[in-house]
Amino acid sequence: xGTYVLVHGAWHTGKELEPVAAAIRAAGHQAxxxxxxxxxxxxxxxxxxxxxxxxxxxxxxxxxxxxVVLVGHSYGGMIITGVADRIHDRVRRLVYWNAFVPNNGExxxxxxxxxxxxxxxxxxxxxxxxxxxxPFQIWREAFINDADLDTAQRAYRVLNPHPxxxxxxxxxxKVNPAELTVAKSYVNCxxxxxLPHHHPWHPRLSQKLGLFRLIQVAGSxxxxxxxxxxxxxxxxxxxxx
Amino acid sequence: xGTYVLVHGAWHTGKELEPVAAAIRAAGHQAxxxxxxxxxxxxxxxxxxxxxxxxxxxxxxxxxxxxVVLVGHSYGGMIITGVADRIHDRVRRLVYWNAFVPNNGExxxxxxxxxxxxxxxxxxxxxxxxxxxxPFQIWREAFINDADLDTAQRAYRVLNPHPxxxxxxxxxxKVNPAELTVAKSYVNCxxxxxLPHHHPWHPRLSQKLGLFRLIQVAGSxxxxxxxxxxxxxxxxxxxxx
Amino acid sequence: xGTYVLVHGAWHTGKELEPVAAAIRAAGHQAxxxxxxxxxxxxxxxxxxxxxxxxxxxxxxxxxxxxVVLVGHSYGGMIITGVADRIHDRVRRLVYWNAFVPNNGExxxxxxxxxxxxxxxxxxxxxxxxxxxxPFQIWREAFINDADLDTAQRAYRVLNPHPxxxxxxxxxxKVNPAELTVAKSYVNCxxxxxLPHHHPWHPRLSQKLGLFRLIQVAGSxxxxxxxxxxxxxxxxxxxxx
Numbered sequence: 001x002g003t004y005v006l007v008h009g010a011w012h013t014g015k016e017l018e019p020v021a022a023a024i025r026a027a028g029h030q031a032x033x034x035x036x037x038x039x040x041x042x043x044x045x046x047x048x049x050x051x052x053x054x055x056x057x058x059x060x061x062x063x064x065x066x067x068v069v070l071v072g073h074s075y076g077g078m079i080i081t082g083v084a085d086r087i088h089d090r091v092r093r094l095v096y097w098n099a100f101v102p103n104n105g106e107x108x109x110x111x112x113x114x115x116x117x118x119x120x121x122x123x124x125x126x127x128x129x130x131x132x133x134x135p136f137q138i139w140r141e142a143f144i145n146d147a148d149l150d151t152a153q154r155a156y157r158v159l160n161p162h163p164x165x166x167x168x169x170x171x172x173x174k175v176n177p178a179e180l181t182v183a184k185s186y187v188n189c190x191x192x193x194x195l196p197h198h199h200p201w202h203p204r205l206s207q208k209l210g211l212f213r214l215i216q217v218a219g220s221x222x223x224x225x226x227x228x229x230x231x232x233x234x235x236x237x238x239x240x241x
Numbered sequence: 242x243g244t245y246v247l248v249h250g251a252w253h254t255g256k257e258l259e260p261v262a263a264a265i266r267a268a269g270h271q272a273x274x275x276x277x278x279x280x281x282x283x284x285x286x287x288x289x290x291x292x293x294x295x296x297x298x299x300x301x302x303x304x305x306x307x308x309v310v311l312v313g314h315s316y317g318g319m320i321i322t323g324v325a326d327r328i329h330d331r332v333r334r335l336v337y338w339n340a341f342v343p344n345n346g347e348x349x350x351x352x353x354x355x356x357x358x359x360x361x362x363x364x365x366x367x368x369x370x371x372x373x374x375x376p377f378q379i380w381r382e383a384f385i386n387d388a389d390l391d392t393a394q395r396a397y398r399v400l401n402p403h404p405x406x407x408x409x410x411x412x413x414x415k416v417n418p419a420e421l422t423v424a425k426s427y428v429n430c431x432x433x434x435x436l437p438h439h440h441p442w443h444p445r446l447s448q449k450l451g452l453f454r455l456i457q458v459a460g461s462x463x464x465x466x467x468x469x470x471x472x473x474x475x476x477x478x479x480x481x482x
Numbered sequence: 483x484g485t486y487v488l489v490h491g492a493w494h495t496g497k498e499l500e501p502v503a504a505a506i507r508a509a510g511h512q513a514x515x516x517x518x519x520x521x522x523x524x525x526x527x528x529x530x531x532x533x534x535x536x537x538x539x540x541x542x543x544x545x546x547x548x549x550v551v552l553v554g555h556s557y558g559g560m561i562i563t564g565v566a567d568r569i570h571d572r573v574r575r576l577v578y579w580n581a582f583v584p585n586n587g588e589x590x591x592x593x594x595x596x597x598x599x600x601x602x603x604x605x606x607x608x609x610x611x612x613x614x615x616x617p618f619q620i621w622r623e624a625f626i627n628d629a630d631l632d633t634a635q636r637a638y639r640v641l642n643p644h645p646x647x648x649x650x651x652x653x654x655x656k657v658n659p660a661e662l663t664v665a666k667s668y669v670n671c672x673x674x675x676x677l678p679h680h681h682p683w684h685p686r687l688s689q690k691l692g693l694f695r696l697i698q699v700a701g702s703x704x705x706x707x708x709x710x711x712x713x714x715x716x717x718x719x720x721x722x723x
Contacts, residue, residue: 023351140454146478148481191455193454197443199445203680204677213627215673216672216673241631382693387697387719389722390722391722438688438689438691439685
């Protein structure tokens with residue numbers, strides 16, 4: 001069976017993807033949930049994008065992973081793009097799940113509307129340690145709109161402040177995703193409103209992949225909390241040959 | 242548990258939302274289904290928008306309703322926006338279900354394509370009593386496309402001629418919905434074709450709410466007839482904290 | 483009960499729609515699955531669009547079919563539009579299932595992005611017998627993205643080379659579909675990525691029908707292979723009065 005590596009989004013760690021990984025394992029696969037440098041307990045909040053990408057490259061090498069279906073959520077799209085660019089021979093397929101798709105020279109901030117970028121920078125300036133957090137009301141209404149309040153609150157409590165530099169650093173790629181000779185899929189949660197409707201995930205970002213497989217599933221940006229088993233099914237449909 | 246007030250659309254009365262209200266009550270909530278002035282048996286078809294809004298404000302006061310999840314369908318979006326502007330302290334959350342979202346000074350007619358406006362005015366001119374009706378073929382194909390013919394016909398027979406003035410009057414608001422400090426949700430039926438695809442409900446109208454919670458559900462503009470229990474579930478997901 | 487005629491798309495024959503027809507028959511209807519001239523074993527690959535349309539007109543006459551719900555898939559939309567234009571008195575309703583909708587004087591190639599047209603012409607030039615085939619990778623990722631690999635491979639093996647002339651010939655119609663006085667429906671598979679997202683099936687092509695009934699269903703362009711029973715249900719909801 002296959003090997004899945006699930007790369008979390010901003011403010012998360014790998015631990016929040018464990019219920020998804022468990023459902024993938026129950027279907028007979030191996031599943032790993034590393035935490036990106038900058039989001040681990042004690043990590044410096046001045047971590048940049050290159051260090052973040054390298055931490056997942058190192059994870060592949062330390063665990064001797066190959067033939068991997070590499071899944072990235074949201075900010076994790078920056079990471080898996082960078083990992084595949086550096087060690088594409090270890091990657092069987094890339095799966096972007098409501099994830100950013102950068103071309104060479106782009107940052108995550110380049111792909112969000114200017115008011116979001118300004119909000120992040122204002123929050124980071126107030127915090128003073130290089131990190132950004134998400135106000136609860138935005139989280140509840142626009143990120144986890146499909147969950148009940150209790151789930152939304154429990155999930156919010158495990159989030160960690162995210163290093164802003166990983167969002168503003170531009171990525172360095174040898175080839176853009178559309179030219180990368182690795183199979184690609186995009187999982188789109190159809191009620192994901194974390195980006196506004198005139199700046200959607202799909203098809204605005206997905207089409208930067210060139211030929212890709214689309215899988216859609218009902219749910220918010222945070223389906224990992226509201227329905228991890230259903231998300232795992234979508235990832236398996238996206239990740240199979 | 243919560244208190245839901247369901248405000249119907251043009252041509253309807255509260256009675257048509259009773260099956261939805263029953264499913265909301267079965268989940269442990271209170272649910273009310275008032276009929277807007279202009280749509281009650283015997284009402285003058287020259288009723289205007291302000292009178293229509295005031296009739297629901299009066300309903301709140303007569304029934305001493307507070308902490309209300311106020312739901313509006315279609316034209317009902319004009320009404321709940323006006324009610325919340327006048328008595329926002331009685332409203333816990335606004336839920337727009339494929340509903341119009343007006344800013345100050347807008348009429349419903351301003352938010353539909355010009356051919357629709359001309360059709361309504363031509364029908365009203367022919368009827369001569371200030372009311373407008375919907376041709377059956379448009380109702381069957383574009384409003385209740387998800388139902389069988391028998392359901393479509395039975396539903397059509399209970400519709401009442403709608404006062405055109407409520408659709409052409411402009412609304413007077415102290416603040417636009419995006420600035421209103423009340424929580425907001427939008428329920429979007431994904432097969433609603435009552436507005437044409439280049440003039441959609443969502444995101445064209447929903448985004449006028451500012452920060453809002455999106456809930457989507459399969460179904461036509463008239464899901465209250467074709468699947469009231471499923472609609473009730475969507476309203477509860479939209480209406481909870 | 484009703485009479486359904488299912489008209490396949492490019493590269494297919496009627497046989498691939500038999501599982502869909504079987505589910506329609508199980509609901510109490512008659513269902514026919516003719517193969518268009520140009521796709522039958524031994525047919526010349528220089529068959530043009532007019533001959534292709536006439537072969538289905540002939541099928542109606544030979545089988546004395548009337549009061550038909552006429553369903554077309556993809557390229558089959560060209561055919562059913564032509565058939566209805568010639569013998570509209572035998573057609574009860576047209577159902578376009580992720581199908582092309584031509585106006586008078588348009589070809590299928592006019593409705594696809596220029597790179598697709600160039601790819602088809604390059605493949606046909608290489609083959610030299612007037613036919614075009616689809617590369618497996620495009621089939622697997624963009625046409626049958628919802629199936630497992632085994633289903634995708636089995637389906638690919640039954641495809642037949644398609645006569646390019648049927649795709650480049652312009653159609654001759656007495657009236658455009660929007661003016662045709664026959665009821666019309668559009669079935670849209672929501673994960674159909676066989677046309678790119680800036681050139682979608684719905685609403686770009688569906689709106690050429692004028693007033694029509696929209697039915698949506700989860701699935702790829704090739705739902706006939708991945709879930710024929712679910713497709714049959716959608717066709718029945720589209721085809722009923």
